[in-house]
Amino acid sequence: MNRGVALLWFTAVGCVLVFARGDSGAYSRALAVARGLGVVSLGSLALALCVTPLARGLLALGRTLPHATRLRRALGLAAAGSGLLHALCAIAQSPPRLAEQLEEPALRWGLGALLVLCALGVTSFSAVLRRLRLSTWKELHRLAYVAFGCGVVHALLMPFAWTLPLLGVSAFVLVFGLLRLLPPRTRATSTRARAADP
Numbered sequence: 290m291n292r293g294v295a296l297l298w299f300t301a302v303g304c305v306l307v308f309a310r311g312d313s314g315a316y317s318r319a320l321a322v323a324r325g326l327g328v329v330s331l332g333s334l335a336l337a338l339c340v341t342p343l344a345r346g347l348l349a350l351g352r353t354l355p356h357a358t359r360l361r362r363a364l365g366l367a368a369a370g371s372g373l374l375h376a377l378c379a380i381a382q383s384p385p386r387l388a389e390q391l392e393e394p395a396l397r398w399g400l401g402a403l404l405v406l407c408a409l410g411v412t413s414f415s416a417v418l419r420r421l422r423l424s425t426w427k428e429l430h431r432l433a434y435v436a437f438g439c440g441v442v443h444a445l446l447m448p449f450a451w452t453l454p455l456l457g458v459s460a461f462v463l464v465f466g467l468l469r470l471l472p473p474r475t476r477a478t479s480t481r482a483r484a485a486d487p
Contacts, residue, residue: 294363301329302371316449323378324447330372331440334406335462337364338433342468362413365433369410372403372440395446402439405432437462 305325311318344357354360376399391397409430441459444450 291359291363294360294367298329298333298367298371301332302326302374305329317382319378319382323375323382326371326375326378327440327444330368330370330375330406331437331444331458333364333371334368334433334437334440335458337361337368338437338462339465340364342465345471346468365406365430366410366413368436369406372406376400376403395443398439398446399443402436402443405436405439409433409436434466 305322305328309318309321309325311321316324340354340357340361344354347354389396409432412429437459441455444455445452
């Protein structure tokens with residue numbers, strides 16, 4: 290599962306690097322690459338946030354999503370990695386000073402998303418969790434929703450924002466997030482429910 294996500298991630302990043310084209314009247318190719326990597330990051334994070342509700346929904350139907358935890362972790366790491374590449378490409382294009390970062394609302398939101406993603410990426414490894422003695426890593430990783438919200442606001446505040454796709458993906462993640470609030474059904478519960486049906 291991790292290999293599949295890694296292959297897809299490398300393919301997506303490769304496509305961004307090869308096919309991203311700037312518009313001489315609007316933005317450069319380097320900025321187009323940075324934007325593409327941001328899309329890969331936000332898309333990976335959106336998929337990671339949908340894994341648990343999807344796994345619960347399949348369980349209610351008597352099916353399973355194999356290795357759901359590993360899939361969610363791999364997608365989260367893909368989001369953190371491409372988010373870091375996105376930031377590095379944007380900084381290389383026009384290196385901002387810290388004061389400029391704090392003055393520009395879009396950059397503040399982006400920096401917030403990146404910091405949360407990096408923190409979650411670091412705490413995705415068991416050895417780090419043991420060293421930090423974190424017992425509530427599940428609660429900590431719910432901050433992924435905060436990172437997603439910051440990333441969406443960051444993207445919406447940037448010039449040439451893709452507003453409708455961003456709002457569509459946000460609505461999709463919101464619906465899946467609300468489904469996560471429903472009490473999980475176990476396989477035994479769903480089996481009993483099917484057996485009780487005439």
